[in-house]
Amino acid sequence: MLNPVASNNPFADPLRFDRRAPECALVIFGANGDLTKRKLLPALYRLAYERRLPDSFAIVGNSRTPMTGDAFREKMRESVKEFLEDSPFDEDLWNTFAPNIHYVAGDLNDARMYADLKAKLDELKRPNVLYYLSTQPSYYGPVIEALGAAGLGRGDEHGWHRVVIEKPFGHDLDSARALNARVHSVFPEHEVYRIDHYLGKETVQNITAFRFGNGIFEPLWNRRYVNYVQITAAESIGVEGRGAYYQEAGALRDMIQNHLLQVMATIAMEPPALFDSDSMRDERAKLLRSVKIMKPDEVSFHAVAGQYRGFREEKGVDPESQTNTFAAATFFVENWRWAGVPFYIRSGKKMPKRSTDIAIQFNSAPHALFTSEDGRAPRPNLLILRIQPEEGISLRFLSKYPGSGMRLRPVSMDFNYGSSFGERSPSAYETLLLDAMVGDATLYTRQDMVEASWKVVTPILENWTERSFEFPNYEPGAWGPAESDSMLARNGHKWRNA
């Protein structure tokens, strides 16, 4: 994974010693929620399985539901068994892991709950504490302030206190700034870990390795050779019972403002001078600040909203909802490397299949010596970085069809993770939780990155709030509304809908 954290330990051997969490307690607010059950506990269990957690590692769950510690442990056991994706459940391991799981019931608005939490942490005596906000976003500010008021916010000379905040980081630029101000009133920026689980995916991390570990791609990675870039995050499912939440968010806020702009930043950023947390995040932030902010009259030209038929009938959704379940936008990066190269980003629900990938379309050969089989100019090279599923990389190029005559046909050169690496890839949450515990913020977003990405989408959000769309405008199982295709067609481009 990432470079080992610098050590002055004369016995250090970063090639062989796994990174391990120091002695600490993880406090999860919203421990009765889906994220804890589906992602956090399975990831922590897996870290324990890999011996990345110390024996003393403690988890303190909090939610409003009154529950005994035993009941909470049993619930977590069932969750781990159900959601552990690619490894079997080991009962013996659970029996050593579970005794350090605790539960503090109480309302997030109730000062007594924080007193109970403090008592529990005092009893556990772990020098380091990581707070994980897996609550509704409206609680982020109040919880952080309450932690500060209860004396739980700052670490001391014996250890650190950090906070992990789930997205969304605000619902627009102003609210993101306001949230940051509240967070910083208790936690300094270097103890704030804003999680974007896309950045923790192995395949997204591999973009950095692919670009900066190989010598042959980076010289081509610019406006001279790249025609356009497409980033697609398609889901085949709908809102799956999250209608009430999704109605407030929409695809633009839920996917593009955070995950996909971060992926775009990773694809387009300049090479960092060093591979460390600050250098990497500086470059990502710089790229996000270079994205051209659309003028109000450009929005309808460069952005498309969609809603699938049937969304308004979902539970908890307004029958007149104007929420976008599909969003697509064309962004331009205003720097020497990328000037004039469109970055097409789209994300939607109820699309034909679940697929996240990045396609880099290169320019055609400057002089067309050959034609393809259908008599047209041959298709240019295409590099596809597949994030999920079937993680890997493909390069499309032209090859001579066997036989007489010079007939060219596109063929694909494929790299599939499974064909070269037998090792299991850690889940994004395993990677990111461990990173937060060891103090490596490389894959976490920083305040300036959050604000820069809100600035990018703000004109679109404002325009869409003022407009009234004739939704629904795409059928389930389609690649979004027709306007999305038109947006690319105006530039002579097409979405890859393979």
Add this chain to the structure above:
Amino acid sequence: MPATLEPEKILKDLRNLWIELGRDTDVAGGILRACGMTLVVAAEAAAEPEDLRRALGVLMHHHPARAIVLRLREQSGLDANVFSQCWMPFGKHQQICAEGIEIAAGYGDLPHAAQLLLPLLAPDLPAVLWCRGSRVFESDVFAPLNSLVQKTIVDSYTAADPYAAVEAVRQLRKQGRMVADLSWTKLTGLRELIASLFDAGSAAGIHSVEVIYAGDMPSPSAIYFSQWMERALPGVPVGLKRGPDGPRSIRAVVLSGEREVVLKRPDSGTMEMYCGGKMRKSTILRLSEEELMSEELSILGLDPVFDKVLLGDALPGDAPE
């Protein structure tokens, strides 16, 4: 070389093997041909074939490779056949298969075998040699194979004279070969524990170290461990002291510093740590041969810590022969 061992014939057999695998599979997701390197295994006659087959089976899951097993025997002559190893990863629907070639060869045929191996290596991928046995420490019989690969892995524990075996490994490195020794790999857990003691402040101000070993001579692991301590703590005396009888192994480590820390190994899987009048037990996993190999195969480049143990600050080629 007999006509039946033409490399082209073996490669053709491999291609046919994949055709058959593809035809015979009844798995919905089909099969994925996996290959990230070539692993050449030189297995000496005494080695149990079943042990090796099982070890390779486990290894392929973590490091899919074209395995070339050179089964060495006293009898001269060369024979070859091809095989595959397939598995279905947990929770997946696609079977993964790795390919293998087994060549039986007499020790005297090794130069021929090396010639045969060259075209059989998976092109443009790393190649690693695993010498399974002790002959590698006694003669230069494996020299023709070493030149084919980027890294050679041995296990000096099997050698009769541990000092001579460690010296043989050092010589290989001095010749510029990338070399690993599973006797060093076995120390990772103990070394990690020592590093964690330092991080926790329990191993501050160390002014002397004593390594107590069981058996008539220190094991290669004990030799490496004491050299590692010397490199990590320049100027601090590190003693190797004979302890109880029994199989050659490290039995205790005494770190004398601001506090005395004693690490005792009552058995191969447990470590007892005595410090400030308190005792804490921890488990040190006893890794199987394939787990040790897996750790080594994940490091195909330079291993700077082991290099420093073998060579000190001298670079390969700098040290006098």
